[in-house]
Amino acid sequence: LFRAAAMGENLIEQRRVYLCKDPAFSLHAALAMLASAAAGGGSWVPDHVPLLDLQEWLNGGNGGLPLCPSATAEELLRVLLRKRQMPVDGGQFRHADFLALALPRDAIHQELRQQTVAGCLPGPAMLGVSFQLSPSVLLSLKRLIEEELCLLRHMRECRRELALHLRPADVFLLLCGPASSLCASCTATSVNNFAMDASGALTEQQAGALFRRLDAKGAGTLTLEDVAVLIEPLGATDQISHTLSEGGDEPNKTRVHSIGEASELSIVLAVLAQLARLDSGIEAAKSRFRMQTSPSACAPEAVFALLDEERRGYIRTADVWQHLKRAGRKTTLFEARILAEALALERPPGGTLNPSDSTEHHLSLRDICTLVLPRPSSELRAIRKADSDQEAVDALRRLAATDLRHVRLAGAAPEYEARAGVTARKSFCDLLEAATAAAVTAAGQRKELLRHPPFVLDPECTLLAVLVPLTDGGEMAKHAATVRSESLRVALKLNGHQLSDREFDLLWNRITNDDGSLSAPLQALVRILIPNSGVCTRELKWKQTTGTSVGARCL
Numbered sequence: 001l002f003r004a005a006a007m008g009e010n011l012i013e014q015r016r017v018y019l020c021k022d023p024a025f026s027l028h029a030a031l032a033m034l035a036s037a038a039a040g041g042g043s044w045v046p047d048h049v050p051l052l053d054l055q056e057w058l059n060g061g062n063g064g065l066p067l068c069p070s071a072t073a074e075e076l077l078r079v080l081l082r083k084r085q086m087p088v089d090g091g092q093f094r095h096a097d098f099l100a101l102a103l104p105r106d107a108i109h110q111e112l113r114q115q116t117v118a119g120c121l122p123g124p125a126m127l128g129v130s131f132q133l134s135p136s137v138l139l140s141l142k143r144l145i146e147e148e149l150c151l152l153r154h155m156r157e158c159r160r161e162l163a164l165h166l167r168p169a170d171v172f173l174l175l176c177g178p179a180s181s182l183c184a185s186c187t188a189t190s191v192n193n194f195a196m197d198a199s200g201a202l203t204e205q206q207a208g209a210l211f212r213r214l215d216a217k218g219a220g221t222l223t224l225e226d227v228a229v230l231i232e233p234l235g236a237t238d239q240i241s242h243t244l245s246e247g248g249d250e251p252n253k254t255r256v257h258s259i260g261e262a263s264e265l266s267i268v269l270a271v272l273a274q275l276a277r278l279d280s281g282i283e284a285a286k287s288r289f290r291m292q293t294s295p296s297a298c299a300p301e302a303v304f305a306l307l308d309e310e311r312r313g314y315i316r317t318a319d320v321w322q323h324l325k326r327a328g329r330k331t332t333l334f335e336a337r338i339l340a341e342a343l344a345l346e347r348p349p350g351g352t353l354n355p356s357d358s359t360e361h362h363l364s365l366r367d368i369c370t371l372v373l374p375r376p377s378s379e380l381r382a383i384r385k386a387d388s389d390q391e392a393v394d395a396l397r398r399l400a401a402t403d404l405r406h407v408r409l410a411g412a413a414p415e416y417e418a419r420a421g422v423t424a425r426k427s428f429c430d431l432l433e434a435a436t437a438a439a440v441t442a443a444g445q446r447k448e449l450l451r452h453p454p455f456v457l458d459p460e461c462t463l464l465a466v467l468v469p470l471t472d473g474g475e476m477a478k479h480a481a482t483v484r485s486e487s488l489r490v491a492l493k494l495n496g497h498q499l500s501d502r503e504f505d506l507l508w509n510r511i512t513n514d515d516g517s518l519s520a521p522l523q524a525l526v527r528i529l530i531p532n533s534g535v536c537t538r539e540l541k542w543k544q545t546t547g548t549s550v551g552a553r554c555l
Contacts, residue, residue: 001158006206008151009213015144016104020116024134031098033133051091079148105212154494159233168228186222264466271445273497276507278438285434292424300369315363327429342439343367345531365389463526481522
């Protein structure tokens with residue numbers, strides 16, 4: 001929970017900085033503008049906004065984009081007012097609350113904070129009339145609140161699990177350190193000592209971010225209430241169905257999970273992160289191989305001719321295995337078959353081999369393009385649209401004829417043999433080995449995913465339910481739900497998977513089939529997590545189901 005809070009705080013700090021750097025943002029006038037907007041033409045006062053009015057305005061999108069998904073009053077109470085119980089007056093979002101929400105908290109942004117606070121004060125004439133937030137400030141403010149809500153929801157499961165073992169008072173005493181009491185207050189030093197020394201779960205930077213998240217008011221010390229606001233479950237908002245734990249007759253396969261509802265989501269995100277890192281390793285091997293090839297050679301055609309020694313027009317799994325074996329590599333035939341299946345899974349929907357060569361575990365020139373061409377690239381996009389190998393070759397040659405940056409297509413295999421030399425052969429074998437190892441690891445990750453009990457009976461339905469919180473609406477809309485790239489990126493970070501920009505781009509490229517879109521169908525994530533083609537996948541599923549009692553009963 002503390003790690004998620006620290007990483008979330010770093011992301012939210014970026015939103016605060018972005019808001020305060022907007023030239024149209026005035027810290028002292030913004031709350032009055034917000035009060036005017038939330039009033040919807042009714043009476044308002046400049047120094048506070050009723051929480052329920054603010055909720056209706058944020059969810060309704062009357063001033064622009066609505067919050068997605070909508071926020072409950074209980075969530076806004078925790079996020080904006082940092083309280084656990086709703087006040088008798090329904091809650092008022094006051095100036096101090098707005099300062100805690102909008103001002104940067106990190107010391108490195110101290111100058112920006114001071115400049116924002118020192119901004120000009122609104123005059124009486126300005127406060128006497130209705131006025132509006134600028135579109136840029138409105139968008140930044142709503143995005144900031146959305147990030148706060150997203151973090152609150154991501155920590156939902158952690159709060160529930162922690163509540164089974166510790167009360168907020170217990171956690172507060174742990175943060176204060178030895179020989180402390182509930183009357184004490186904890187400091188940045190005591191939080192740092194606990195987070196780094198006692199639990200060892202956080203770095204020094206994360207411990208600092210955790211303290212800033214807890215010390216929203218900037219007092220320099222924490223009280224029991226500060227800690228409780230972060231870790232105490234939200235009551236009705238955090239409630240879940242306990243049908244399974246209470247011995248229900250049958251699991252509900254269409255049940256919608258909340259973002260933090262299960263460890264299942266963390267497991268799925270871990271698999272996606274691993275796939276991204278594997279793709280990054282393969283792309284690095286591709287780069288090393290292409291550095292060793294002749295600038296005028298067509299690497300895909302050369303490799304295809306090298307492996308297709310009998311000139312059948314396609315490559316068998318055994319050809320890949322034998323090539324590696326002759327080079328002294330230890331790749332097995334079974335591992336080569338997993339590589340062939342992984343390459344086949346990269347084919348566009350409906351893509352196959354040439355009609356006469358559709359035997360299982362046979363690779364076409366287009367599959368070899370997937371193996372050796374960088375992803376993403378214009379060459380790879382071109383061959384994905386081809387219905388045959390000849391069309392793929394023609395597409396590559398058209399690119400080479402119109403753009404000198406693309407690979408030239410002269411002598412193919414003979415030139416590759418004559419000029420590339422031993423170094424290029426070794427680099428190609430390295431690429432084959434790296435791609436094979438990545439395919440085997442990815443298959444193992446998917447197998448481990450399917451071994452978890454929730455995924456055994458109906459993995460596709462369960463995955464859809466687990467991934468729903470990442471969708472735009474946060475609701476199960478059958479096959480119409482979509483996932484935004486930014487939502488997936490934030491979810492990965494909040495669950496401890498710090499992917500580089502390159503790694504995430506490769507993951508998103510795989511999910512979207514390189515179509516350049518910023519959102520993807522939920523089914524696309526399911527497709528890369530449980531691909532259903534080829535003997536190897538069926539063998540892996542058979543091994544995992546026969547290795548578990550639940551799976552054995554299903555068989």
